[in-house]
Amino acid sequence: MARADGILQGAPLDALRQRHRGPLLLPGDDGYDAARAVWNGMIDRRPAVIARCRGPADVMAAVDAARTAGLPVSVRGGGHNVGGKAVCDGGVMLDLTAMRWVHVDPERRRARAGGGTLWGDFDHEAQAFGLTCTGGVVSTTGVAGLTLGGGIGYLTRRHGLACDNLLSADLVTADGRLVHASDDRNPELMWALRGGGGNFGVVTSLEFQLHPVGPEVAAAVVFYPIDQAEDVLRRYRTYAEAAPDAIACYAMVVNAPPDLPAEHQGRPVLAIVGCHADDVDAGRELLQPVAGFGRPIAAVIDAMPYTALQTSFDAGNPTGQRYYWKSQHLTGLPDELIDAVCRYARDLHGDFTIIGIEPLGGAQGRVPPDATAFPHRSVPFSLGIWTGWADPAADRDNVAWTRDFFAAVQPFGAGAYVNYLGDDEADRVGEAYGGNMARLVEIKRRWDPDNLFRVNHNIAP
Ligand SMILES: Cc1cc2nc3c(=O)[nH]c(=O)nc-3n(C[C@H](O)[C@H](O)[C@H](O)COP(=O)(O)OP(=O)(O)OC[C@H]3O[C@@H](n4cnc5c(N)ncnc54)[C@H](O)[C@@H]3O)c2cc1C
Structure with missing residues (x-):
């Protein structure tokens, strides 16, 4: 078996082997490269050892081994962190994918x-x-x-x-x-x-x-042409600000999905996607206005299995592609912000890019900011510029576009969300935790x- 590149070897590695029931993968082992790959294909880090933990006893053994050897620990849960925080260079990566229950x-x-x-x-x-x-x-x-x-x-x-x-x-x-x-x-x-x-x-x-x-909820999936985006987003703002807690509608700019008519293919569209979390019939009624923000390309407002709604964006976020994100909470959706979003939306970069406006407020907004570590309770919306693409040759252009876009909307920001921070945003952790x-x-x-x-x-x- 290959050795851990001179980093975790000898007695500490032997001790870990004795205590660890799941596989330990070292550089060169079969499965090592697959185990260190995460959702963001831009991440390419090489842990000294990957401990595929089967339960808490394995986790305790791997933590002890890392501490004894003076190595950092990274933890892989779902592997979706855009900054690739699940994987470390030259440390002990605890892979929890076998602890799925x-x-x-x-x-x-x-x-x-x-x-x-x-x-x-x-x-x-x-x-x-x-x-x-x-x-x-x-x-x-x-x-x-x-x-x-x-x-x-x-x-x-x-x-x-x-x-x-x-x-x-x-x-x-x-x-x-x-x-x-x-x-x-x-x-x-x-x-x-x-x-x-x-x-x-x-x-x-x-x-x-x-x-x-659920198991069924009232859901809305409505697509608008991008040239209506300014008006649609203004109507979305009015609707979302007045909506009852049970309603959450996201506004998202995406590349037209394949089931939309041919004339929209290859162009961005504005999608309003959301649900009513309680009664299906009441929800269907309350969601109807979502189809009237403009002249939609396609609109479905109907009962849908909650699990179907929860998977509706899976295909649009494929694993292993290249991703670069910028995001912030918002104090509101002023016209100037909407106009800036629409300007960049018309020039959408990247095959898998989503510009997402997430509705907040409601129940989470009534939790005091110091009741949990998450402090940003009074913001009504959050904006994500979630850029994704396939071709490594486009890295520089897409990163630059994302940064330019973010600079244009930054004046409307009201704090960062730690789960959306990229690898180059360590300086925003304070912004995420505020007071x-x-x-x-x-x-x-x-x-x-x-x-x-x-x-x-x-x-x-
Ligand atoms: C496609 C996509 C969709 C997303 N949608 C949403 C969304 O709807 N809402 C939202 O709030 N966020 C969303 N996110 C952001 C998401 O919350 C973060 O990416 C989060 O870090 C993912 O957790 P993970 O376990 O999948 O990631 P990982 O990369 O495995 O871990 C992320 C971080 O959490 C730590 N961690 C993971 N598991 C454990 C554990 N068991 N113990 C201790 N630390 C652990 C890791 O060390 C790392 O620092 C989305 C991300 C992606 C890529």
């Missing part, structure tokens, strides 16, 4: 999920009982990574952020212990896990509060004073 307790309306679970797994199990909680809008995203950073989705306005639904977590801390965090046990740590990212340990399982949702930063630093000092968990959007102790 969900246990639902329908009577208590609770679910517990393993640290490597994806939202598609979670919704599949919970929807069997007509239950779920807020998750991301792409089913292949990791439950742990998304929740630990906050977690925005179709149910945010109705049921809060994903992290607002997090009841407890088990995690392996920097000293290699398995610790339980809840509002009763280690409450400061629990506070930090609700938005503070992967800074405090390796989360082996998460317990969530579930709510009755909660000092408390997070204190908690980091207590639980990870040597910053073993630093391959993330880091809160330095």
Whole structure:
């Protein structure tokens, strides 16, 4: 077997082998390159060892090995972080993809999920009982990574952020212990896990509060030509600002999907996609105005399985392509911002690019900013410039376009969201935590004073 490139070898590697049940992959091993690949194909890092953990005991062994050898740790949940924080160069990568499980307790309306679970797994199990909680809008995203950073989705306005639904977590801390965090046990740590990212340990399982949702919800999927975008977005703004909590509609500029008429192919279109989280009939009525923001190319407002809505963007975000993101929360959608978005939307760069306006407010907006680590509770919208493309030769052009676009809209910003930060945005971590930063630093000092968990959007102790 190949050696770990002179970084993790000898006694520490032998000790890890004795304690670790799942496979350990070293550079040159079969499967090593596949295991270090993540959603963003721009990420190319080479861990000293990849520990494919089967459970908490393996996680404890791998954390101990990294600490003893003085190597950094990275944690792969769903592998969707655009900055590639799941993978490290020359450290110990804990790959939790074998820890994908969900246990639902329908009577208590609770679910517990393993640290490597994806939202598609979670919704599949919970929807069997007509239950779920807020998750991301792409089913292949990791439950742990998304929740630990906050977690925005179709149910945010109705049921809060994903992290607002997090009841407890088990995690392996920097000293290699398995610790339980809840509002009763280690409450400061629990506070930090609700938005503070992967800074405090390796989360082996998460317990969530579930709510009755679906299995069918009223959903809207409406496409408008890009030349109506200015008017449609102004009407969208009026509608979204007045909508009840149960309604969450995203406005997204995408390249026309293949099922739209030929004259729109090869051009960007504006999609309004959303749902009503409660009653299907009432929801259908309340969503009708979405088809009247302009003259749509196509409009469907009808009952749809919640799991179908939750997978509707999967194909548009293929794994292994090249991605570069910029994003920010917004104080509102003033005309000047809408006009800037439309200008860049007409010149959309990249095959898989999405310009997304996410609706916030509602239930998550009524949580006090210091009640969880996630501070940005009063912002009504968030803007994502999620640029994606296939050809490496287009890297420079697409990155430049994204940066230019962001510079044009930055004056309308109201803070950063840690889950959307790119690898070159370490300087925006403070913007993501705002007034909660000092408390997070204190908690980091207590639980990870040597910053073993630093391959993330880091809160330095
Ligand atoms: C296609 C796509 C769609 C998205 N949609 C949404 C959305 O709708 N809403 C939203 O809020 N965000 C969304 N995101 C952003 C997403 O929340 C972040 O990318 C998040 O980091 C993904 O978590 P992951 O587990 O998949 O990623 P990973 O890359 O595996 O991990 C991300 C970070 O979390 C840490 N981490 C992961 N698992 C654990 C664990 N078990 N214990 C400790 N730390 C852990 C990692 O160390 C890393 O720092 C989306 C991202 C993509 C690529």
